[in-house]
Structure formats: structure tokens, C-alpha cells
Amino acid sequence: MLRKKSIVDVDSLKLEDIELVLANADSFLEISGRDVKKVPILRGKTIANLFFEPSTRTKTSFEIAAKRLSADIINFSSSTSSVVKGESIIDTLKTILSMKVDMIVMRHSDSGAVKIVDSFVEVPVVNAGDGKNQHPTQALLDLYTIKKVFGKFKGLKVAIVGDFINSRVAGSNISLFKKMGIKVTIVSPTILLPEDFSKMDVRHCIDDVIEESDIIYVLRMQFERQNRKFYPSVMEYNQFLSLDMKRLRRMKPGSIVMHPGPVNRGIEITDEVMEIGGKLKEKIVIEQQVTYGVAIRMALIYLILG
Amino acid sequence: MKEKAYILGENDIDRIIRRISHEILEKNKGPENLIFIGLQKRGVPLSKRIAGNIEKFEGIKIKTGKLDITFYRDDIGHNIKPVAQITDISFDIDEKNIVLVDDVLYTGRTIRAAMDALIDFGRPKSIQLVVLIDRGHRELPIRADYVGKNLPTSHNESVEVKLKETDGIDSVTVIERE
Numbered sequence: 367m368l369r370k371k372s373i374v375d376v377d378s379l380k381l382e383d384i385e386l387v388l389a390n391a392d393s394f395l396e397i398s399g400r401d402v403k404k405v406p407i408l409r410g411k412t413i414a415n416l417f418f419e420p421s422t423r424t425k426t427s428f429e430i431a432a433k434r435l436s437a438d439i440i441n442f443s444s445s446t447s448s449v450v451k452g453e454s455i456i457d458t459l460k461t462i463l464s465m466k467v468d469m470i471v472m473r474h475s476d477s478g479a480v481k482i483v484d485s486f487v488e489v490p491v492v493n494a495g496d497g498k499n500q501h502p503t504q505a506l507l508d509l510y511t512i513k514k515v516f517g518k519f520k521g522l523k524v525a526i527v528g529d530f531i532n533s534r535v536a537g538s539n540i541s542l543f544k545k546m547g548i549k550v551t552i553v554s555p556t557i558l559l560p561e562d563f564s565k566m567d568v569r570h571c572i573d574d575v576i577e578e579s580d581i582i583y584v585l586r587m588q589f590e591r592q593n594r595k596f597y598p599s600v601m602e603y604n605q606f607l608s609l610d611m612k613r614l615r616r617m618k619p620g621s622i623v624m625h626p627g628p629v630n631r632g633i634e635i636t637d638e639v640m641e642i643g644g645k646l647k648e649k650i651v652i653e654q655q656v657t658y659g660v661a662i663r664m665a666l667i668y669l670i671l672g
Numbered sequence: 673m674k675e676k677a678y679i680l681g682e683n684d685i686d687r688i689i690r691r692i693s694h695e696i697l698e699k700n701k702g703p704e705n706l707i708f709i710g711l712q713k714r715g716v717p718l719s720k721r722i723a724g725n726i727e728k729f730e731g732i733k734i735k736t737g738k739l740d741i742t743f744y745r746d747d748i749g750h751n752i753k754p755v756a757q758i759t760d761i762s763f764d765i766d767e768k769n770i771v772l773v774d775d776v777l778y779t780g781r782t783i784r785a786a787m788d789a790l791i792d793f794g795r796p797k798s799i800q801l802v803v804l805i806d807r808g809h810r811e812l813p814i815r816a817d818y819v820g821k822n823l824p825t826s827h828n829e830s831v832e833v834k835l836k837e838t839d840g841i842d843s844v845t846v847i848e849r850e
Contacts, residue, residue, distance in 0.1 A: 386755065393757070393759065396758060396759055397743070397759075400792070400793065401793075401794075402792040402793070404792070405744060405789075405792075406743070406744060407743040407745070
């Protein structure tokens, strides 16, 4: 059982909690492979999916995870709610909580919003992404994907490539990967790096790491968070950071490519790489990440509410 | 915790498994259509031993599966949750005669959960139950079809089954909680 029932960031997760979640995920993966993809364990529990920012895959993933555990899930998106009428988050929460929900899954465009909500409500809160801060369930599903492929963490080399200034995935993944003994290298132009990255192992071109990395983790270029233009041109991005066929072929045997989705085709990863067939296709584990994401979220919800 | 009585050793367990294997064949008039499913964790090696015996006696291959009932329990929130073990039923169970195998039958709640879980996989023709030890104290209307040994116990005792595959030795002892 997780001692801290809310999951706001990866830093407060203890090693034994992480191992418990990973150990349980295999059983939930098996359930998703059955004809009847449902177990009764959380019958009668209600979960609120509160998305104050658009999301398709994370929201759907939590929804499927809850349903496969027989919990009821209510979806609440800010575009269809009273938030557009000017209701504050706290008032919205009070309304939702008055309906007696057992757990909240929340996404918000402001960094730290989930933490504030967690301190305000009594039910457990799971962060489904807050601003540029953290996305802990993404980090856990990525860790599980790595476990399924490599069977270990210690000694693996991951290169995380792309936009760090706007990425919450980077925030939680770097911290969780390091915690598990994975060596992390950052690949990004200075213009897309936050100031506090000076202590990290930073390179500026994907070619510097492409041959030695076990995992190339490609971040999504966050156009929706760029109020000012951080990067000059797509052509320049392609030249230094994109994963194209030439670079894919240079990767070492057994290495993999990960991406949190959705992919901006032609920017972080070329169309050709996304559509690749044959032996090299095995390197691209983006779809497996989505499948494993449901299993990880089932494990988390079960350990929190069960 | 102290050991109160040594009940069964390796040879005893071996004889019981062989006897039950024959009883299953006798009752089902042969091995056709039989599938063995062991409950995690010690039902799994027991089911494999019985299936192995029947393969030896009858010269045909017997299918075995594993079932974990953690997500079908009725005591959610009451117990510390163990890590769920793998469920592996990678074949069709429709119209099959399923033999569930567990080490100890006590309240019957595990078996209730196991039957619910099995029915999510299909519609078996019948479900039969093998247990190595029946220690009484049923809380549900459930009984075993094949019993290794009836062992009357009190609530403050527990029955400890050890098997070579999981614990390195074969033994059954009664432990008294202090």
C-alpha cells in the first residue's frame, strides 16, 4: 500500500513505492489482454477526472484504467464546465467533492496547481500533468516500458532530446530515471534549457549521443506553451535534434526510441521513422508506452484506493 | 508463533497427490476435457503435480493454468495488499471441466473469488475443487470435491503448507499464534 496516497510529483515517491507499482503492473497488463477486460476490485468507488487543460491520451488512459478496475469515473473538462462561466478551481472542487468522489485525477496548465489542490482536499489526488512542472504517471509508465524492454535500470544510458523549458515530462522523467540509477544526458540547444540545468550532462546535438545511448527519449516540441518563439526554425531543429532515418540506423543494437506523444511528425521525429517497418520498427516503442500506461495507471489507482 | 504439530511430510503429500489424481480420473471417467488451474501461490505447484501424474497414468498432455484472485477479493481495504501474482490462462475454458487446486480450504472466500474470476474467462462445463488440507470454519456454502486431509483447527491456529517448488521442502504443520 502506498503510504502517501496522493501522487503529486515523483520526488516524494519512495523507492519501495515505485517497485510496488512496477511489480503490480504485470498483473494489470494481463487483464488488458483478456476478452473480459475487467476485474471487480474497485466496484463502488468513484473517481473524478478533472482536466483544466486539453488532453486526449492521458485522460482516456485514466478512464480506461478506472473502468477496467470497475470504478466509476466522471469526466470534467474545463471547456464544458462552469470554469468558463468564471467559477474558481476551489469552488469547482467543492462541488465535485460534495458529490462524494473517492479520488481526483487532475491536470492543470499552472505549475503547482495540483499540489495546492492536494493540500486542500481530503481525498487522494493524482497529478496528470501540471503546467511545466511534472507528469509523474508518464514518468512511471516510461520506467515500466524500460523495465519491460531491458529488465533492469542500473547502467542504462538515456538521452532526453528536445524542449526542456516547456516540458513537464522532462521534469519528472529526469528525476525518476536518476533515482533508479539510469544515466541521463540532456540534448538541447541552450535556448530551450532552463537555467538550473548547468549541473547536468548537456549536449547540443543528437549526433553526439545517438550511438552510445540505450534509450533515445524524444520530447514533444511544445508549441502550445510558446508565447514567445523559443526556437528559430524547424529546419534548424531538424538539423540538430530530429530523429531521422540516418540517425535511427546509427543507434546501437537493442536500443529503443521513446516519445510521450503526441508526436509532431516532421519535427522531433520524421514521418519515415514513424512509418518504418521491418527490424528497425522494434526500436520504436511509442505504442507500447501507451499500452503500458493503462497498466501503470491501473496499478496506481488500485494501490491508492484498494 | 510456535509449531504445534507436524502433520504431513514429503512421502505423505506424495501419496495424497497420487490418490487424488486417481480419484479425479475415476470421477471424470478419464482425462478428456480436464483442465487444471492452480491458485497462486501454492495451488500452482500442486496442480502441476496432479496434472503430471495424470499425464503419466494416461499418456496424454494435460493443460494447466495459474490464477491469482487478488482483484476479486471481498476484503478490500481490510488487508495489507500483497503484490498480485500472475494469472495465466492462455486457452479456452468454455465447456471444459475445470479442476481448481489450492493448498488450504478455510473460510471459502478465496474459492468464491476464484470462481468469479474463472467465469470472466469463459463458461466451463463444471468446476471441481481439490485442496490439500481442509481446516474447516467455512463462511460460505462451499466444499471441496477432493480433500487431501481433513484437519480440524481453531481460529488462533494456522496451517502452514510448504512445497518444494516454492519453499524447498514438502511439509504441513499447524502453527499456534500467541
